[in-house]
C-alpha cells in the first residue's frame with residue numbers, strides 16, 4: 445500500500461499518520477473511538493475543513509489545529525454522527541410517561557446527547573401529555589458536544605415529513621405549520637421550547653455543572669462511540685446525579701455490565717439505581 449491513503453485519487457494528501465493523529469485527538473478529547481474503516485468518512489468530512497481554512501494537506505491542518513480553538517469546534521462538529529428522530533425507541537417515552545407523575549417535582553431530565561433536538565422535544569411532548577398541560581412541572585436540560593446540532597435544536601424547525609411519523613394529533617397540538625418559504629416545515633410550539641434548555645456539554649468534561657437530583661438521564665446512542673473504560677467512567681458519574689427513584693435510559697445497543705455499577709436493569713435498556721445506592725425497598 446502506498447504511504448498516503450488512496451494517494452493519487454485525493455484532492456489532499458492524507459497519510460496514515462494523519463488518520464492516527466485525528467483518531468488520537470478525538471479519543472482523548474471527545475471519547476469517540478474511530479476504527480480504521482472510518483478512514484474514508486474522516487477524509488471526506490475533514491477535507492471540507494481544509495477547503496474552508498485553506499490548508500494544502502492534512503499534516504498542515506492538523507499542525508495548526510489547537511484543542512479548544514474556534515477551528516477545533518468545527519473539526520469536532522464535522523466528525524460527530526448525529527442520527528436521531530422523534531420518539532426514537534418509543535418504549536422509553538411510554539415508560540417515562542408512567543413514571544412522571546410519581547417523580548419529585550420539579551422533574552429534571554438530562555438529555556445528554558440531544559443532537560438536533562428531536563429527542564428532547566419528544567421528552568417535552570411526553571411531559572405535556574403526562575400532565576395534560578403545555579407547562580408541565582418538568583425541566584429538560586438538553587446537551588451535546590456539537591454546536592451545529594445545538595443550533596438546529598434551538599431553532600426547533602423540522603421537515604414536516606420527519607415530524608409526521610409521530611402522528612397527526614401530536615403534530616397539530618405541539619407544532620406550528622410553516623407558510624410561504626417555510627412550507628413543508630414545522631416549528632415546535634414556543635411553550636414546549638420553554639421547557640428545554642440547550643447547552644454545550646462534552647461528556648468527557650471533568651465538571652458538567654449539572655445540579656442533582658435528576659429524575660431521568662437519557663444517554664442514548666452516544667456510548668456506542670466510546671470504548672469500555674470511557675463508558676464505565678461516564679456511567680459511574682451518573683450515579684450521584686440520579687434521584688433515588690430516577691431512571692437511566694440507554695440506547696438499544698448499549699448496556700451496563702451486570703454487577704459493574706450500582707444499577708438494576710429493568711429491561712428495555714432502562715436502569716434504576718440499585719437499592720443499596722439509595723432507592724427505597
Ligand SMILES: C[S@@+](CC[C@H](N)C(=O)[O-])C[C@H]1O[C@@H](n2cnc3c(N)ncnc32)[C@H](O)[C@@H]1O
Nearest residue numbers: 474524527528557559589590646647664665666
Ligand atoms: C447518534 S446521535 C444520538 C442522538 C440521540 N441521543 C438519539 O438517540 O437519537 C449521537 C450524538 O452524540 C453526540 N456526542 C458525541 N460525543 C459526545 C460527547 N463527548 N459529549 C456529548 N455529546 C457527544 C454527537 O454530537 C451526536 O449528536
